Amino acid sequence: MxxxxxxxxxxxxxxxxxxxxxxxxxxxxxxxxxxxxxxxxxxxxxxxxxxxxxxxxxxxxxxxxxxxxxxxxxxxxxxxxxxxxxxxxxxxxxxxxxxxxxxxxxxxxxxxxxxxxxxxxxxxxxxxxxxxxxxxxxxxxxxxxxxxxxxxxxxxxxxxxxxxTGHAWPHVPAQAPPMPPGTWAGMYETADLDAVLEEWDEVLDVNRQDLDSLFRAVERRVLRRWADDRK
Incomplete structure (x- = not known):
């Protein structure tokens, strides 16, 4: 079923x-x-x-x-x-x-x-x-x-x-802040993101800059969690 x-x-x-x-x-x-x-x-x-x-x-x-x-x-x-x-x-x-x-x-x-x-x-x-x-x-x-x-x-x-209600419209893509140096985070470049999107060959209903900011935000969250775990 x-x-x-x-x-x-x-x-x-x-x-x-x-x-x-x-x-x-x-x-x-x-x-x-x-x-x-x-x-x-x-x-x-x-x-x-x-x-x-x-x-x-x-x-x-x-x-x-x-x-x-x-x-x-x-x-x-x-x-x-x-x-x-x-x-x-x-x-x-x-x-x-x-x-x-x-x-x-x-x-x-x-x-x-x-x-x-x-x-x-x-x-x-x-x-x-x-x-x-x-x-x-x-x-x-x-x-x-x-x-x-x-x-x-x-x-x-x-x-x-x-x-x-707090949602800028027309939408303004989020700007990803710089990542801290000396860590694995932020090692990929936007060219890598473009290459993956090209390989997927799919139309995604999300702005490319928003995708980049989302990935960077996930990286920052992982870094904070690792820092908390070390305390």
Whole structure:
């Protein structure tokens, strides 16, 4: 029988301890409420959506993992808007719905990567763009304007809430302090880290500088423990 793996200590660290989820949940409440309020300001006669579903996924990233490279302001803005535009363009050019949806997401990934704004909810925006392309005249505007207002509100709420709760946003990578001389700690160079990342050939959802600072912090903790053991 299949069993789901148990959460690891690293998973607990990433979510900020036992109450990290509460901070993220409260932030999402604020961000989505603000996005919805701004969306509701659109004239009701236009029958446009007051909130676009992918914004909910963006809120999870912005408030639950604000240090992620995928959750930074440009990723939220560019990832959602460029993907929606990509989906609209594909939907206009490709008449087979299944092919259009797949092609839109594939191209959205390429566009986001090229623009350095990779953002998972962008894939959903690309699909929504394909659907909006088949709507009556003005359907594309019914997607772009509410989405833009939602995203702007979410970014504003993310900037205010994250910074007020002690999480600099946009994220500033931690600077590792110099290691004490004459010990094994700090012997690796950043070139070694780059080489290992190159060998792994995987996209990691963490800033390279944050990885380096994490390793240095582990080394310093080991040094302190060894010093305590010698007393």
């Amino acid at each position: 299949f069993k789901f793996p148990r959460p690891t200590a690293l998973g607990q660290l990433r979510f900020g301890g036992r109450l990290g989820w509460a901070r993220g949940a409260a932030g999402a409440l604020v961000g989505i409420a603000l996005a919805a309020t701004l969306g509701l300001s659109l004239p009701h006669a236009w029958h446009w959506p007051w909130i676009v579903a992918p914004v909910g996924a963006s809120a999870v990233l912005v408030f639950a993992v604000p240090a992620s490279p995928l959750a930074q302001p440009w990723s939220v803005l560019g990832g959602n808007m460029l993907s929606a535009l990509t989906g609209l363009a594909v939907g206009q050019l490709v008449t087979t719905p299944m092919l259009a949806a797949g092609l839109a997401v594939a191209l959205a990934i390429a566009v986001m990567t090229s623009a350095r704004c990779l953002h998972p909810p962008g894939g959903a925006c690309a699909v929504v763009g394909v659907l909006a392309a088949t709507a009556p005249d003005g359907g594309w505007l019914a997607l772009l304007l509410p989405l833009l207002l939602n995203v702007i509100a979410l970014i504003a709420a993310g900037w205010l809430y994250n910074n007020l």
